[in-house]
Amino acid sequence: MDFRSLFTRKSKSSSIATQRLQLILTQDRFEVSEDSMKKLQIELTEVLAKYFEFTMNSVSMSIKREGNSYVLMADFPYSKTNKIR
């Protein structure tokens, strides 16, 4: 455990801002609505769920700038014990 958590009761506003910003920018960079993003996420999950086991709400997507282009990042955390089906 990080002993600093003993002293800080609630999340710092700066980390809330950073998290919100990540989300806002992903939508801005995508140029799509939150709805379409959710839909894409669900459809991608459905495809991957044929091969891996994971819970839907652990999935996250973001867009990162890399030089002059953008990289779509999707995280599908799954445990090592889940073998490929």
Next chain:
Amino acid sequence: MGKVIVITSGKGGVGKTTSTANLGTALAMIEKTVVIVDADVGLRNLDVVMGLESRVVYTSMDVIEKRCELSKALVKDRRVENLMLLAASQRNRKDDIRPEQMQDICEKLKEEYDFVLIDSPAGIEQGFHNAAAGADEAIIVTTPDLSAIRDADRIIGLLQNEGIEPINLVINRLSATLVRKGNMISKNDVLDILNIDLIGVIPEDTGVIASTNRGVPLVHTDRSPGAEAYMRIARRMIGQRVPIPDMREDSFLDQIANWFSRNK
């Protein structure tokens, strides 16, 4: 042949004009020839921040409409050699100028000066496009807050589409105390999010307001943290390797935590 650098932001009031005035002055102080161009047509301010408002006779509009030669429209700075200002017209609107006309002015200026710095208006409309039209490179100014960073991101995308490169970042008004308390987004978080090259960090500095009141750019003031930060950026702009010093953003608790993890 010099370079044209547009200083822009998206969001208003984050320090574009302050940065243009100080970087222009700083570059001239280290013996470069510089023109600073106010591209904020209708809301001009650069002349005031430089303390040159009483000397402005002609503006870029007079050059475009051929009422005056470009060289005659440039106002010489009062304090440093080799620093010129091209003022914006206060009576016109941003869409009275076309991008090609700005480009033409920039092309001519960079034949004779080492640096041409363009003070862009806020926004992503015509005024911004005019300001960026003749630019080879860009400096994005942002403050460490959500909306300014969001707008900076948008502007970076637009500049990349125009093929402007490099695009460097200035983080303005950073307060190490607020970052330490967890109430301000840190330098590293801003960089992580925007992922472009950092050229400098300007601390929150009350000296900026006094310097604007006097019409004397901050870089003329010795030992002001803001002035030193601008001088360092100017040195980086001429290719010198100047480190970006870390402001103490770690809290006392972070420092203790670091000490513990080092001594495990």
